[in-house]
């Protein structure tokens with residue numbers, strides 16, 4: 034665990050993920066655009082980089098957990114970005130959820146600097162992020178993945194190696210198509226049952242006992258019953274991810290009618306007053 038490591042993006046997911054790297058003993062330099070979000074990790078033993086360039090200069094491996102394609106490009110290639118500081122031979126581990134096309138382009142651009150990319154988005158929300166039990170879906174050259182396997186193992190319970198750079202993001206977008214569809218159907222099902230006079234908790238008990246049971250339904254359904262609507266997977270990311278799936282479908286010549294409906298539902302949720310969750 035002696036690899037000098039950087040971590041950029043201390044949001045809902047990144048902060049607990051970075052904390053697991055500190056706990057595992059990695060010498061860690063963290064950075065967040067909004068600087069005060071670094072304070073707790075500094076108290077926990079991380080160093081705080083003065084700039085993205087400094088994070089690059091102090092690291093062999095830099096993990097990213099930022100919002101989207103544009104944020105990754107800013108962080109890496111913007112003025113004084115990570116790439117301006119990271120030496121040849123370094124590795125970027127991008128765990129953000131982005132499009133496959135952007136991930137592949139990032140890999141090409143990093144390659145021009147002699148820097149490797151490990152495409153490693155994750156499934157699991159804030160709770161598995163805190164317990165180090167995320168599921169990583171990885172696209173990388175096998176040797177690059179082996180170099181950062183201990184880094185990933187400090188944050189993830191399971192690592193799936195799926196192919197070259199782009200394969201991780203393709204799996205993540207395809208997987209979130211299922212997740213966002215399931216969340217939408219659960220909401221519709223609970224609403225319908227309630228209108229019919231059913232009790233939500235009893236509905237969930239039935240759902241949990243039948244062959245379409247899912248830990249996702251149990252976890253999210255319980256939060257709904259408890260009135261616990263604290264953002265874990267913010268609407269802005271659910272909308273981004275369903276739009277990524279819809280765009281991927283179009284570019285691949287597929288008609289993904291369900292995901293088109295999910296996009297419309299999340300757009301309606303934003304219009305209905307959940308806009309705060311759309312701000313980055």
Ligand SMILES: NC(=O)c1ccc[n+]([C@@H]2O[C@H](COP(=O)([O-])OP(=O)(O)OC[C@H]3O[C@@H](n4cnc5c(N)ncnc54)[C@H](OP(=O)(O)O)[C@@H]3O)[C@@H](O)[C@H]2O)c1
Pocket residue numbers: 041042043044045046047065066067070098099100101103104107108128129130131155156157158159265266267270274313
């Ligand atoms: N939440 C989940 O359940 C979940 C699960 C799996 C994967 N993901 C994915 O993981 C990523 C992070 O999710 P999150 O829930 O942690 O999101 P979040 O709480 O919104 O955090 C986003 C992070 O990205 C940073 N950022 C955004 N734009 C930036 C820019 N242009 N330059 C520099 N930094 C920028 C933010 O910095 P500021 O603090 O300055 O805004 C913040 O640190 C997203 O791609 C999301 O889709 C989320």
